[in-house]
Structures are given as C-alpha cells and as structure tokens.
Amino acid sequence: MRSMKVKRWRVRLARLGAPEVGVSGARASANTRRVAVFAPLFPPAYRGGGPIRSTEALVQKLPHGVSAAVLTSDKDLGASSRLAVQRNAWTKKSGGDVYYASLDRPVDLMNAYIRLRRTRPDVLYFNSFFHARLSILPQFLWRVGFWGGAIRIIAPRGEFGAGALGRRNFKKRAFIGLYRGFSFDKRVTWHASSDHEAADIRSVWGDQSRILISQNETMLPQVAQAPPAGPALGGPVNAVFLGRLVEHKGLLIALGALSRVDQSVRLNIYGAEEDASYVADCRTAARALPTNVEVKFWGPIQPADVRETLSKHDVLVMPTAGENFGHVIAESLSVSCPVICSDNTPWSEVLRGGGGWVVSDRTVEAWVGALSAYGEYSAVARSLHRRRAGAAYEEWKVRTAGPHLFSMFDQLCDSQVER
Numbered sequence: 001m002r003s004m005k006v007k008r009w010r011v012r013l014a015r016l017g018a019p020e021v022g023v024s025g026a027r028a029s030a031n032t033r034r035v036a037v038f039a040p041l042f043p044p045a046y047r048g049g050g051p052i053r054s055t056e057a058l059v060q061k062l063p064h065g066v067s068a069a070v071l072t073s074d075k076d077l078g079a080s081s082r083l084a085v086q087r088n089a090w091t092k093k094s095g096g097d098v099y100y101a102s103l104d105r106p107v108d109l110m111n112a113y114i115r116l117r118r119t120r121p122d123v124l125y126f127n128s129f130f131h132a133r134l135s136i137l138p139q140f141l142w143r144v145g146f147w148g149g150a151i152r153i154i155a156p157r158g159e160f161g162a163g164a165l166g167r168r169n170f171k172k173r174a175f176i177g178l179y180r181g182f183s184f185d186k187r188v189t190w191h192a193s194s195d196h197e198a199a200d201i202r203s204v205w206g207d208q209s210r211i212l213i214s215q216n217e218t219m220l221p222q223v224a225q226a227p228p229a230g231p232a233l234g235g236p237v238n239a240v241f242l243g244r245l246v247e248h249k250g251l252l253i254a255l256g257a258l259s260r261v262d263q264s265v266r267l268n269i270y271g272a273e274e275d276a277s278y279v280a281d282c283r284t285a286a287r288a289l290p291t292n293v294e295v296k297f298w299g300p301i302q303p304a305d306v307r308e309t310l311s312k313h314d315v316l317v318m319p320t321a322g323e324n325f326g327h328v329i330a331e332s333l334s335v336s337c338p339v340i341c342s343d344n345t346p347w348s349e350v351l352r353g354g355g356g357w358v359v360s361d362r363t364v365e366a367w368v369g370a371l372s373a374y375g376e377y378s379a380v381a382r383s384l385h386r387r388r389a390g391a392a393y394e395e396w397k398v399r400t401a402g403p404h405l406f407s408m409f410d411q412l413c414d415s416q417v418e419r
Contacts, residue, residue: 035406036121036150037070038134042098044085046303047077047272049244050216050327051157053303054193055127057217059096063407068096069119071112071134073103077244078274088112103133113141121150123406125191129156130172139184153212153405155191156324160200163248163321163344176204185209191405194346197324214405216325220334222397224390225311227336227383236264236294237375237382240313240337242306242328243320245282246275250319250342250362255285257367258293263375265293267317270309272300311335314382315374319362320344329355336390340370355392356385 039055041048059068074087085091085100088108092098097119101112124147126135135154142152158164165172179185185205192198193216202209243249251269258265273279286295301309306328310316316332322344323329329347332339339356341347348358359370377385 031065033066033123033406034119034121035066035068035123035125036116036119036147037068037096037125037127038131038138039070039072039127040131040134041077042070042072042100043094043303044083045073045076047079047244047274047300049271050323050325051127053327054216054218054325056094057219058405060094060219061217061404062095063404066406068406069116069121070094070096070098071116072098072100073134074100075103077272090115109133113138113146117147121147124150124152126152126154127157129154129159130175136175143182143184152188153191154188155193156197156201158197158200158322158324160204161197161322161324161344162200165204193325196346200324212405212408214408215400215402216327217404218327218330220330220397222394224333224393225307225335226390227311227386235379236266238312238314239265239267239371240270240310240316241267241318242270242301242310242316242332243318245269245271245273245279247278248321250321251282252278252285253319253362253364253367254317254371255282255289255295256364257371258295259285259289260364260368261293261372261375263292263372265371265375267293267295268313269295269297270299270301307331307335310337313337314386315340315356317371318342318345319359319367321362323347330393330396333389333393333396336386336393338385338389340374350392350396353392353395354388355396356389 041052043056045052062068074082087100088102090097090099099112102108128135189210189212190201192201192211192213198211198213201211241251245251310332316337316339318339318341320342326345326347329339333355339351341351341358342362343358343360351358357370359366
C-alpha cells in the first residue's frame with residue numbers, strides 16, 4: 001500500500017510542468033549535464049564568509065558540457081531586509097542561472113522548487129546537510145520522485161566536524177538518525193574538500209560512505225601578491241581576525257590571550273556579528289585589555305575587499321574549532337600574510353611548511369605562547385615570514401591543482417549505482 005501511494009505521488013509530481021524556458025537546462029544540448037545547486041547563500045550575499053565564495057567559484061569555473069542552475073535565498077545571513085536582486089525569477093549571474101527565492105514564504109518556496117525542477121537536473125548538489133529549505137526538504141521531495149532520476153551530492157561544508165556537531169547536538173543527531181532511518185544515506189555521494197573533512201564524514205556515516213575528495217574552487221591567482229618592499233620600521237604587531245563572530249571561530253580565545261602578552265599589538269576584527277551574546281562577551285573582553293593592545297571592530301566587509309584588507313596586516317589569527325576548507329586562509333596566504341591557526345583545518349601542513357604557525361591546543365594558554373612568540377619577531381623577521389607565506393601559497397596552488405568536481409560526472413553517476 002505504501003509503495004502504491006509513493007507511485008501515485010510520483011505520477012502527480014511528474015505533471016507539474018514542461019522544461020523551464022530561458023535557463024541553462026532548456027538551452028543546453030542533449031549532451032550537456034545539468035546541475036541544480038542548492039546554496040543557502042550566494043553573491044551578492046557575503047556575510048556567510050568562505051562557503052559563498054567557494055560556491056560562486058564552483059559555478060564560474062564550470063567545465064565544458066556542464067550547466068548550472070542555482071537556487072538560493074534572497075536574504076543575506078542574519079539580515080531582515082532582502083538583497084537588491086530580482087527575486088523569485090531566473091537571473092544570469094556568475095556563469096550560471098540563479099533563482100533568488102523568498103524562502104520564508106511557502107508559496108514562493110514551492111514555486112522555486114517547481115521552476116528548478118523544470119530545468120531537468122541530472123545532479124542535485126547541496127551546499128549543506130542541515131539546511132531545512134535547501135537540503136532537508138528538497139531531499140524528501142527527491143525521495144518521492146520530484147526530481148526525477150537526479151543523483152545527489154552533498155557538500156556538508158564542515159557540518160560534521162566535532163566542533164560543529166557539538167552545537168545543537170540533540171537536533172542534529174535526531175535528524176541524522178531520521179536520515180539513516182529513511183535510508184537516504186544509501187544513495188548519496190559526499191563532497192569533501194579535503195582528507196580532513198572526509199574523515200569527519202566517515203566518522204558519522206561509516207567507512208563505506210561514497211566520498212569524492214575535491215578541493216574547493218577558488219578565484220584566487222596562481223601567484224601570490226608580494227608583501228610591501230623592505231621591512232617596516234618596527235611598531236606594534238599589526239594582526240587581523242576575519243570571520244563570523246561566533247564561538248566556533250574563536251575570537252574570544254584570541255582576546256583572552258592578548259590580555260596576557262607583553263608586546264604592543266593592534267588587532268583589527270572584521271566579520272558579521274552573528275551571535276549577539278558571544279559578540280557582547282568579545283566586546284567586554286576587548287575593553288578590559290591592557291594598554292599595549294589596541295582592538296577595533298570593523299564589521300563585515302565585501303568579498304572584493306578581503307584580500308586588500310589582509311594584505312595590510314602582518315598576520316592573520318584564527319583560533320577556529322574547525323574548517324572544512326578555510327577560504328580566508330587561502331586568501332591570506334595569497335597576499336603573503338602568514339597565518340597563526342589552530343590545528344583543526346586542512347592547512348596545517350602548509351602553515352608548518354612556511355605559511356605560518358599551528359597552535360596545537362585551542363586554549364588561551366596555548367595562544368598566549370603563540371602570540372607572544374610572534375610578538376618577539378623583529379620587523380625584518382616579520383617581512384621574511386611574509387615572503388615565506390607567499391611562497392608556501394604558490395607551492396600549495398601548484399600541488400593541489402586538479403579537475404573540477406563536475407568534470408567527474410561519470411564517476412559521480414557510477415558511485416550511486418545500487419550495490
């Protein structure tokens with residue numbers, strides 16, 4: 001009886017409309033592979049940080065024979081107002097067709113699904129596992145045949161890291177159990193941006209998980225921007241923190257460590273104030289810092305300004321609980337700005353090889369030692385480390401060059417054949 005009901009639903013859903021006119025899927029030739037990209041945030045949204053830039057690069061750098069239709073929100077992270085874009089309609093952007101949907105309006109949301117369905121996607125690419133409207137609900141629709149025979153790829157974007165799973169643990173574990181109970185995990189391919197993230201995925205879904213490891217796409221140059229010529233004339237350490245202001249990113253750890261260093265330090269803080277309570281704690285800690293430390297909160301900055309901002313600093317500090325990729329680290333190294341980072345990212349080898357320094361423990365005590373050690377460097381030594389950071393970036397760029405994720409289309413299809 002249950003299987004008959006599912007079949008009837010599939011028949012009804014199949015009648016929802018003809019191919020969408022005016023988007024890539026309808027214009028593409030019979031040999032074109034069509035990808036539906038579900039992105040919680042997409043430019044001009046920018047408050048969500050690196051994942052937005054990675055998704056944009058993924059679409060901009062599509063291989064020949066692949067088209068993309070992006071479904072995203074018409075709001076930025078934490079914003080009440082809507083983006084200045086054409087909403088609830090297809091628009092051309094970043095090399096693909098983008099549909100900015102009013103996700104908070106059920107009628108607009110369902111209409112967005114229908115419009116995306118009419119592109120007849122071969123692949124559904126989800127930029128989140130836990131997002132309700134752009135991952136969970138579309139996958140339930142997949143289960144009843146709404147998306148036809150499309151295969152699924154999920155890029156969890158660090159959501160299975162220990163630090164990320166520790167937040168709202170009960171709800172997340174409950175959904176993971178439900179997902180497994182409906183056997184959704186049996187025919188899915190996971191996109192991991194590194195071996196580090198692949199290990200996180202296996203820790204949740206088992207060693208037999210289908211995982212494609214493909215480094216996140218970037219629009220960064222092949223050669224690092226050179227640091228300013230010649231060493232600066234001493235002065236305070238000019239440090240920067242750039243990321244969302246949430247516990248996961250660890251700003252409060254850095255501020256706690258700065259309260260116990262003896263050297264003169266200037267710390268500029270850039271990022272969206274996502275967690276109001278946490279931001280309040282950070283501002284309180286900043287006000288209590290000794291006079292040898294100066295801190296300024298600048299708020300979020302546009303992606304186009306990130307590299308220029310980083311280039312004006314001696315070092316990026318990043319006490320993160322974990323990153324599946326860490327786009328800001330790549331951006332920092334690309335302008336020859338070294339990074340002091342926790343040992344919870346795929347970048348530890350690059351940093352130890354000249355890109356910066358790795359702090360093994362995510363504690364205030366460990367960061368006091370790391371920041372104090374950096375503060376002892378002369379202006380000449382800081383300049384040297386900047387040049388080493390640029391060289392480490394260029395080595396990384398050459399070493400990690402590989403095919404675009406969607407150029408592995410046949411492998412993606414083969415990975416979801418029933419065993």
